[in-house]
Amino acid sequence: MVLALWTLPAGAADAPAAPLPPSAAGSLPSAKDVIARHVAAIGGREVVLRLTSMRGKGHFVMPTQGLSGEFEFLRATPNRQIVRVTVANVGQITTGFDGKVGWLLNPFNGASLLEGQMLDQSRDEADFYSQLHQEQNFKSMNTVQRTPFAGQECYEVKLVWKSGRETTEFYSASTGLQVGVRQQQQTAQGQAEVTTRLSDYKKFGDLLQPTKIAQKMGEVEQTITITSITFDPIPDSEFALPEAVKTLLKPAPPK
Helix, strand or coil, X not given: CCCCCCCCCCHHHHCCCCCCCCCCCCCCXXXXXXXXXXXXXXXXXXXXXXXXXXXXXXXXXXXXXXXXXXXXXXXXXXXXXXXXXXXXXXXXXEEEECCCCEEEEECCCEEEECCHHHHHHHHHHHCCCHHHCCHHHEXXXXXXXXXXXXXXXXXXXXXXECCCCEEEEEEECCCCCEEEEEEEEEECCEEEEEEEEEEEEEEECCEEEEEEEEEEECCEEEEEEEEEEECCCCCHHHHCCCHHHHHHHCCCCCC
């Protein structure tokens, strides 16, 4: 899970993880092994699969823009997601994916439907078990190199999603935890490269998650801090499409 507001395993996080076996192709471990090591570090596959919903809250700041605010995200199986961002002196911006429809609601332009690459991106990110990187969701997964990222020695893993989208992820060679993502993100203004750094892992229930997410897109930077994550059941009604979005889905009246 990586939050993007442009539109998101304590002591164990600092402990070295078990070493990775080299892949048959050379000295680098396979992408599958790198990801499995991360999953083990955050609590294990069984812990992740026991969960069916997640609600998180926190705050963010964009210093160069002079913006700050609060946010809440809701996620539920199999692939439903809502992110509500309340920007001080601006209002609330909400994005969502209900399993089929991706949408955006903001105080400037009202409601709009996500299409094309923005819809693909929303669908991929809404997968509740995305941290497992289940193979059926990808065309390919490859460990590219061992390289520094955010002050740590990391394994760089290139992922090609079934949608055709490409992302590059960075996993600490020491702890096994994911520490970053680099990707081309589709926005209303076009494509832009976004680099995300993940840190300050803390345990919520049995699951270890990053609580500080620093993102940079061009000259714009933001820092997201997650203050709470709970796993109580979330009513289906909370993922219902807003009336303004439903209106956009209605067929146009005949001329």
